[in-house]
Amino acid sequence: MRPGLKIGDQAELKIIxxxxxxxxxxxxxxxxxxxTVSMIYHMEWVSRMIILPFLEEDEEGMGAAVSAKHLAPSAEGAELVILAIVNEVKGSHVITEVTVSNRGKLIGMGEVKQILLPKSKIASLLEDD
Incomplete structure (x- = not known):
């Protein structure tokens, strides 16, 4: 992992x-x-946006865990803001807290854990399947 990733770093994703x-x-x-499936996808996506600038050429991030609460519905056309904030960087593990808002109302929240691994390690894990 390239240096510079720190607690408090954030990324935002806006979707309709x-x-x-x-x-x-x-x-x-x-x-x-x-x-809820779409919400989890967007939570992982915005969390990935945080790590992308810090990946080395031979590295990739993998999702390791997601916890989420879907608190309220949003209809077609709703403009949602998904915000991820780094709350822990421990070795190759990056944990973000994520919120999903609809016009300022919290509709979802959770945590995403990613592990940064060498691409060769990921390939060998997949070969074991």
Whole structure:
């Protein structure tokens, strides 16, 4: 990992809820609202945005854990702000706290843990499958 990543670093992602983000199972929409699956995806994405400038050429980040609470629904067209803030850097582990807001109202919150590993290590882990 390149030097410089520190506690308090942050990244922000703004998205608009679209039908492909609705809660659905087996291709059938259950609720015309922002799904928990989409929220987790965006939480991981904004957390990844933080580590990208610090990855060495031979490194990659992997998700290791996500915890989340989806507190309120958001309809199609809602403009959401997803904010990740680094709260721990320990060796190759980076942990971010993430919030999801809809017009200033907190609709989701959680934590994302990433591990920075050599690409060769990731490849060898996948070969073991």
């Amino acid at each position: 809820v679209t039908p492909d983000m609705f809660a659905q199972f087996d291709g059938k929409v259950v609720h015309r609202a922002y799904s």
